[in-house]
Amino acid sequence: MEPVLEAKKIRKVYGTRSNLYPAINDISFEVAHGEFISVMGPSGAGKSTLLNVLSSIDKPTSGEVKISGVDLFEMKARDLAVFRRDRLGFIFQDYNLLDTMSLKDNITMPLSLSRTPVAEIEERFEKNFAGVWNL
Ligand SMILES: Nc1ncnc2c1ncn2[C@@H]1O[C@H](COP(=O)(O)OP(=O)(O)O)[C@@H](O)[C@H]1O
Ligand SMILES: [Mg+2]
Structure with missing residues (x-):
């Protein structure tokens, strides 16, 4: 089966020409459907940088991130x-x-942004959250 996530040769360099700092240097890996992974490392190792790139919040200096075969940065x-x-x-x-x-x-904002009818938002919220958190 195609991996859900593919990271290929990811590099992220912060800073400007005279002061470059490589936070991630050539990371490649794949995550299969249903796989549960954790990323561990000391403070400053580049964990947040990696997650920001994998989630498209930030762009890598070079490399590719594919989710279900689609290249995020294309x-x-x-x-x-x-x-x-x-x-x-x-x-x-x-x-x-x-x-x-x-x-x-x-919690419900993404549904509002996607123009989900209010009645459906209420129903889904009640079903998934209200009972659990007593909101
Ligand atoms: N916006 C930024 N500009 C310059 N350097 C940064 C920036 N964000 C993070 N860094 C540096 O990149 C390295 C990795 O940071 P980060 O990804 O936040 O690590 P972690 O989440 O593992 O603690 C650190 O040395 C950090 O100081
Ligand atoms: Mg962090």
């Missing part, structure tokens, strides 16, 4: 935004919740 910005909204889950170290919105609105 996609148009609009298609990439739809991909992030509909297919990607990402939990940030510092949450990145919008603090002017309720927790429920933060």
Whole structure:
């Protein structure tokens, strides 16, 4: 079966010409459907940089990231935004919740952005979250 994620020769260099810092140097790996992986390393090893590149939040200096065979960095910005909204889950170290919105609105925002009918949003929220967290 085709891997769900393919990372090929990823490099990420921060800084400018006189002060270059390679945070990731030539990483390649594949993740199969249903596989569960963790990335470990000391602070500064490049874990966040790698996750940002794999999730299309940041661009690598060179290399390729494919999800289900599609090269993320060949996609148009609009298609990439739809991909992030509909297919990607990402939990940030510092949450990145919008603090002017309720927790429920933060959770359901991707559905609102994709113009899901309000009744369906309510139903899905009730089914998946309300009972669990007593919101
Ligand atoms: N935006 C940036 N500009 C310059 N250097 C950065 C930037 N982000 C991270 N770095 C550097 O890249 C290296 C890897 O950082 P990071 O990916 O945050 O590591 P980790 O998440 O494993 O702690 C560190 O040396 C860090 O200082
Ligand atoms: Mg980090």
